[in-house]
Amino acid sequence: EAGVVQSPRYKIIEKKQPVAFWCNPISGHNTLYWYLQNLGQGPELLIRYENEEAVDDSQLPKDRFSAERLKGVDSTLKIQPAELGDSAVYLCASSLGDSQGTQYFGPGTRLTVL
Amino acid sequence: DQQVKQNSPSLSVQEGRISILNCDYTNSMFDYFLWYKKYPAEGPTFLISISSIKDKNEDGRFTVFLNKSAKHLSLHIVPSQPGDSAVYFCAAREEAQKLVFGQGTRLTINP
Numbered sequence: 001e002a003g004v005v006q007s008p009r010y011k012i013i014e015k016k017q018p019v020a021f022w023c024n025p026i027s028g029h030n031t032l033y034w035y036l037q038n039l040g041q042g043p044e045l046l047i048r049y050e051n052e053e054a055v056d057d058s059q060l061p062k063d064r065f066s067a068e069r070l071k072g073v074d075s076t077l078k079i080q081p082a083e084l085g086d087s088a089v090y091l092c093a094s095s096l097g098d099s100q101g102t103q104y105f106g107p108g109t110r111l112t113v114l
Numbered sequence: 115d116q117q118v119k120q121n122s123p124s125l126s127v128q129e130g131r132i133s134i135l136n137c138d139y140t141n142s143m144f145d146y147f148l149w150y151k152k153y154p155a156e157g158p159t160f161l162i163s164i165s166s167i168k169d170k171n172e173d174g175r176f177t178v179f180l181n182k183s184a185k186h187l188s189l190h191i192v193p194s195q196p197g198d199s200a201v202y203f204c205a206a207r208e209e210a211q212k213l214v215f216g217q218g219t220r221l222t223i224n225p
Binding site (some may be wrong): 004006031040041042043044045046056091093095097098101102103104105107108 | 118122123146148150155156157159160163203205207210212213215216217218
C-alpha cells in the first residue's frame, strides 16, 4: 500500500515569493493534516480536514497561509508571501479517523526562505 | 505552554542494552498516547500507542508504560539495535484526532 505522498521534497525561495505544497493521502483516509516542524521541535498542527471540510484551522496563520482539499482527497498548502521565519519542514499526514486515530506521515517538504 | 515534554534531547545506549525514553504531560484529558520514530529526511513513523485506560502495551522489542498519576510515559526498547538510532517523538491525543507532540529525543545506539 502506498504511503502519504508529498511534493516537492525540497523548495528554496526568496522572501515575499509564493510557494505551494501538495499532499496525496493514503487511499481511503478521510482525515488529512498539515503540520509545521521547526528544527529541534515536534510537529505542530496547522490544519485538519475531514473529507473536504477544514474542521480545525485555529493554528493556521490565515493572513499568509491557505489550504484546500478539493474533492476530499489531495490537498494543497500555500504560503503567500513567504517570510524568513517560514523556513521549516511541512508535513502532511492522514488517518482513518477511527477511535485510535493513528496518523501516518509523508516525508515532508523542507522549505528554505532566503 | 508545552503540554507534552521530552526533557532529554539526546540519549546514547550500547547495542544490546535497554533504551528508555521518557515523556511527561500536563493535560489529564489526553486519552491516547503514541510514540513515533523519525529518520533523517523522512516523516515520523508510528511505532506504538497506549490508551489512557491501560498502563502497559507491548509490541516485540518495544514496550510503552503509562503512569497516569505522575502524568508520565516511557518507551522501553530491549534489546537496542543500531537501526533504532533515530529521533523519537512522544505524542498525546487531545481531542477528536488532534495530536500534541513533544520536542523529540535523539537516540543513538553505539556498537
